Amino acid sequence: MNDTYLEYQAEILRMTDRDPKRCMICGKCTASCPAFSEMDFHPHQIVGMVERCEFDVLETVEGLWHCMSCMACSERCPRDVQPARFMDAVRQWRIRKQGGEHLHPQQVPEKIDEATPQQAIAAAFRKYRK
Amino acid sequence: MQRIGVFVCHCGTNIAATVDVAQVAETLGKEPGVVLATDYPYMCSQSGQDMIENAIREQKLTGVVICSCSPRMHEATFRKTVARAGLNPYLLEIANVREQCSWVHKDREEATQKAIILGRAAIAKVTLNAPLVAGESPVVKRALVIGGGIAGIQTALDIADAGFEVDIVEKEATIGGKMAQLDKTFPTLDCAACILTPKMVDAAQHEKINILSYSEVEAVGGFVGSFRVKIRRKARYVDETKCTGCGLCTEKCPQKAVPNPFNLGLDTRRAIAIPFAQAVPKVAYIDPNYCTMLKTGKCGVCSKVCTVGAIDYKQQDTLEEREYGAIVAATGYRPISLEKYGEYAYGQSPDVVTSLELERLMNAAGPTGGTLLRPSDRTHPKTIVFVQCVGSRCEEDGRGKPYCSKICCMYTAKHAMLIREKYPDTEVYVFYIDVRTPGKNFDEFYRRAVEEYGVHYITGQVGKIVPENGKLLVQGSDLLAGMQPKIAADLVVLAAAIEPDPSARSLATLLTASMDTNDFFTEAHPKLRPVESPTAGVFLSGACQGPKDIPETVAQAGAAAAKVIGLLSRDHIVCNPCVATPNEQMCNGCSSCEKVCPYGAITYADKEFRMPDRTTALRRVAQVNPAVCQGCGACTVACPSGAMDLLGFSNKQIMAEVDAICR
Numbered sequence: 001m002n003d004t005y006l007e008y009q010a011e012i013l014r015m016t017d018r019d020p021k022r023c024m025i026c027g028k029c030t031a032s033c034p035a036f037s038e039m040d041f042h043p044h045q046i047v048g049m050v051e052r053c054e055f056d057v058l059e060t061v062e063g064l065w066h067c068m069s070c071m072a073c074s075e076r077c078p079r080d081v082q083p084a085r086f087m088d089a090v091r092q093w094r095i096r097k098q099g100g101e102h103l104h105p106q107q108v109p110e111k112i113d114e115a116t117p118q119q120a121i122a123a124a125f126r127k128y129r130k
Numbered sequence: 131m132q133r134i135g136v137f138v139c140h141c142g143t144n145i146a147a148t149v150d151v152a153q154v155a156e157t158l159g160k161e162p163g164v165v166l167a168t169d170y171p172y173m174c175s176q177s178g179q180d181m182i183e184n185a186i187r188e189q190k191l192t193g194v195v196i197c198s199c200s201p202r203m204h205e206a207t208f209r210k211t212v213a214r215a216g217l218n219p220y221l222l223e224i225a226n227v228r229e230q231c232s233w234v235h236k237d238r239e240e241a242t243q244k245a246i247i248l249g250r251a252a253i254a255k256v257t258l259n260a261p262l263v264a265g266e267s268p269v270v271k272r273a274l275v276i277g278g279g280i281a282g283i284q285t286a287l288d289i290a291d292a293g294f295e296v297d298i299v300e301k302e303a304t305i306g307g308k309m310a311q312l313d314k315t316f317p318t319l320d321c322a323a324c325i326l327t328p329k330m331v332d333a334a335q336h337e338k339i340n341i342l343s344y345s346e347v348e349a350v351g352g353f354v355g356s357f358r359v360k361i362r363r364k365a366r367y368v369d370e371t372k373c374t375g376c377g378l379c380t381e382k383c384p385q386k387a388v389p390n391p392f393n394l395g396l397d398t399r400r401a402i403a404i405p406f407a408q409a410v411p412k413v414a415y416i417d418p419n420y421c422t423m424l425k426t427g428k429c430g431v432c433s434k435v436c437t438v439g440a441i442d443y444k445q446q447d448t449l450e451e452r453e454y455g456a457i458v459a460a461t462g463y464r465p466i467s468l469e470k471y472g473e474y475a476y477g478q479s480p481d482v483v484t485s486l487e488l489e490r491l492m493n494a495a496g497p498t499g500g501t502l503l504r505p506s507d508r509t510h511p512k513t514i515v516f517v518q519c520v521g522s523r524c525e526e527d528g529r530g531k532p533y534c535s536k537i538c539c540m541y542t543a544k545h546a547m548l549i550r551e552k553y554p555d556t557e558v559y560v561f562y563i564d565v566r567t568p569g570k571n572f573d574e575f576y577r578r579a580v581e582e583y584g585v586h587y588i589t590g591q592v593g594k595i596v597p598e599n600g601k602l603l604v605q606g607s608d609l610l611a612g613m614q615p616k617i618a619a620d621l622v623v624l625a626a627a628i629e630p631d632p633s634a635r636s637l638a639t640l641l642t643a644s645m646d647t648n649d650f651f652t653e654a655h656p657k658l659r660p661v662e663s664p665t666a667g668v669f670l671s672g673a674c675q676g677p678k679d680i681p682e683t684v685a686q687a688g689a690a691a692a693k694v695i696g697l698l699s700r701d702h703i704v705c706n707p708c709v710a711t712p713n714e715q716m717c718n719g720c721s722s723c724e725k726v727c728p729y730g731a732i733t734y735a736d737k738e739f740r741m742p743d744r745t746t747a748l749r750r751v752a753q754v755n756p757a758v759c760q761g762c763g764a765c766t767v768a769c770p771s772g773a774m775d776l777l778g779f780s781n782k783q784i785m786a787e788v789d790a791i792c793r
Contacts, residue, residue, distance in 0.1 A: 026519065026523075028591035029593075030590070032594060032605070033593070033614070036614040042612075044607075076593060076594075078524035079524065079525045079526065080526040080527055
């Protein structure tokens with residue numbers, strides 16, 4: 001197994017605090033997903049790819065960006081694997097991998113508009129900076 | 131002078147791989163009092179036992195220590211070995227160097243040291259052991275079966291056929307249980323009622339079987355061989371001895387809006403009712419929650435129409451106390467409540483039903499007379515979706531059960547097949563995670579549903595069900611095709627997980643029988659004693675021990691009966707001689723022990739004692755009934771003056787063990 005991939009996996013498991021081995025591939029997450037038709041890979045597959053360390057595929061998955069974080073998959077998962085957390089963690093991993101400071105605190109004032117909730121700015125920091 | 135023999139077992143590699151058995155034997159051989167210490171590959175084998183026997187005779191041993199597996203495994207074996215050589219069987223001690231040592235340690239040096247310490251403690255204890263003689267207690271030749279479903283009925287019939295009396299206590303107004311509500315049974319598709327009701331009648335007519343329906347166990351005292359059980363016979367407001375079961379009252383009762391429990395509330399019945407046509411006993415009962423007469427004192431229609439004067443509005447619950455030699459728990463199961471599964475729309479649409487409800491909707495005696503009609507508008511459903519594992523195999527989701535309910539795969543295949551057989555124009559879809567069919571002719575049965583009957587099996591779960599314009603929009607996943615099918619269904623059937631009947635929990639407390647975290651009764655050994663509870667004299671039958679189908683339930687019911695027959699065929703059972711004994715000189719009569727005794731074995735007596743100044747004084751002291759005491763030791767802990775001691779496990783012996791360990 002590729003050591004870098006194992007590090008990626010450890011990072012994602014730290015972010016999700018969930019064990020992908022608990023997934024029994026019942027497909028309830030994918031059955032619940034309202035963005036199913038937009039996605040190239042579906043929630044249960046994302047969880048499986050993290051478990052199998054398939055980061056070469058995860059690097060190119062586009063379905064991640066169609067996930068709306070509605071949390072239906074996490075809500076209905078019978079084994080509390082919480083696929084939505086994996087979606088989000090893999091997204092963060094992808095963004096961080098691009099390297100560099102994508103959002104610097106000094107840039108915040110110019111990006112703010114009145115309609116942006118403060119929560120979104122806080123979330124942008126979490127996503128852009130480790 | 132003590133002459134102790136120490137025997138260290140290798141248990142193949144189970145012990146010897148982690149513990150240096152030769153070193154253990156050598157070190158323990160130097161302990162004071164030990165005259166022989168040796169090791170052997172399998173102490174429990176015939177030659178191993180012969181070796182122990184010969185050593186006792188030749189070396190004139192006064193005590194034996196065996197370092198081997200847990201005493202739960204082979205203490206009984208080795209006690210017999212010791213007894214054969216003429217030594218009192220209670221002059222044996224077992225040091226558990228397998229489960230509590232070799233199996234849990236990896237480091238050989240540490241494990242060897244621990245085995246030596248455990249052996250040393252056993253030697254210290256056996257030095258203080260006294261010969262004990264087991265007493266006997268009589269066996270009441272009658273069995274109690276709690277629960278009158280197929281498990282309870284089969285157990286009762288098998289015990290009764292062996293010539294022993296059996297009482298069946300059933301909380302409902304009739305025996306029959308869940309099986310009476312089923313339509314057909316897999317994998318042969320014979321009608322459940324056709325094979326069950328003859329057994330119900332057999333039970334009712336058997337001269338050795340006494341059915342106490344509409345009754346509940348309220349208290350259990352005593353112990354194996356002579357349990358004393360209090361049974362509450364709930365008031366049915368109908369004299370069981372007079373009612374002929376003609377059913378006239380159930381037609382004339384003006385209170386028509388009572389949800390019918392036999393049909394799971396899918397239709398209504400009257401406030402006075404006979405549960406179903408083949409009920410046993412076929413006697414009416416009044417539901418006091420709905421009866422106008424019982425609630426307001428005005429009505430009395432049933433008593434007017436009853437030709438034999440069986441109605442008695444003043445009937446009260448009665449309590450009966452009976453004695454039994456053995457008790458069988460057969461309390462069964464029920465489907466879980468689905469109210470937390472909002473995504474499946476159960477409760478939002480009457481056309482989302484559980485599998486048990488579907489049984490009633492397909493049954494000739496059910497609310498639709500056997501024609502499959504959907505509950506909302508009584509039309510034929512053309513598209514039916516089955517959802518498997520609803521609440522089964524759910525770990526930590528706070529809604530379901532972690533285990534597989536075992537019966538759902540097969541009954542769903544049965545339902546799908548029956549529907550396609552009777553209504554070929556119906557499309558049937560089954561969403562499943564795995565199809566589990568380990569049973570004789572089971573997988574063939576499931577394949578028939580797919581291959582002969584064209585049932586669509588889809589690998590994947592259902593995410594949500596939305597009732598819309600008289601249809602149920604089912605959105606699921608098809609994992610093999612990589613699709614998200616959306617089906618507009620007329621009827622959805624949910625395979626709800628099954629759970630133990632809630633009455634089992636309180637019963638387990640009464641019986642001091644243990645349960646697992648899911649409230650299934652625990653067996654004494656999961657493989658070798660599957661129908662016995664760890665509590666002596668309490669046996670397990672049917673789904674109260676774990677999810678089971680009918681063939682398995684009947685097999686286990688027969689097995690439980692065989693164990694009961696084995697117990698009841700003895701006139702006496704040997705008691706455990708390791709019972710509590712009070713030192714009357716030290717007892718101050720405080721009653722602490724009496725309060726903690728779970729078996730009611732301790733009473734108090736006023737006794738005369740000679741005092742130091744030669745006067746006599748009357749003092750209240752504890753007395754233990756050795757036939758009732760189970761040797762749990764609670765009293766020895768509770769006694770503030772240290773007057774209570776357990777034979778075979780005296781405080782002095784335990785302290786000697788502790789000292790030896792800490793040496």
